[in-house]
Amino acid sequence: MAGEEEVTLESLRKKMAEFARERDWEPFHSPRNLLLALVGEVGELSEIFQWKGEVPKGLPEWGEEEKQHLGEELSDVLLYLVRLSDMCGVDLGKAALRKLELNALKYPVQPCKGSSSGKKHTHHPTSASNSSTEDPSSGGASEEALKR
Structure with missing residues (x-):
């Protein structure tokens, strides 16, 4: 379950590879396709902040639902970045x-x-x-x- 194990870039890389393999998505995970998906997710992340102006650290005025949505979009960006680096043979941590x-x-x-x-x-x-x-x-x- 989420939060109960140590999360590393390597553990995310392995989970993403397994996730794609189980769904037979590997043929679609070319660097180009992953990059375009990543850009789309960055766009979705940007929409969350689009009309908010500057927001203070910790987002004290945001509700839990907004923060959860933010976490989901940040996660999408991270997961695509990890998968892209894996498909390009780049050790992202190093x-x-x-x-x-x-x-x-x-x-x-x-x-x-x-x-x-x-x-x-x-x-x-x-x-x-x-x-x-x-x-x-x-x-x-x-x-x-x-x-x-």
């Missing part, structure tokens, strides 16, 4: 951790702290020497920069 490392290089704490502008390290005068670690083709830090 990719996310790597991306966090890249972002830590791109957005160092001190120059970026408290700023919503998201300026990269190359925009901060104290980090001008870091510009040589940026890989212009990827929009982020190079593999070499991560090894340093």
Whole structure:
């Protein structure tokens, strides 16, 4: 049952694979089809917030039914993302951790702290020497920069 077991990306990946296999949906789960389904679910998630304006953390003014609906749509997005990564042969957990490392290089704490502008390290005068670690083709830090 939900909530009684530890949930990991790997456990979700396995459950999604089993779910699709039991229904003979594997032939339809191409990366393209899964991506389009994911985009549709993100649209449904967006509709929940569409006319609400800014909402405070924790959604204190929302009713339980609204929060449950939100949880269902967030889950749809997560499940399609997990399935898409599986069909593409990407370890989503490892990719996310790597991306966090890249972002830590791109957005160092001190120059970026408290700023919503998201300026990269190359925009901060104290980090001008870091510009040589940026890989212009990827929009982020190079593999070499991560090894340093």
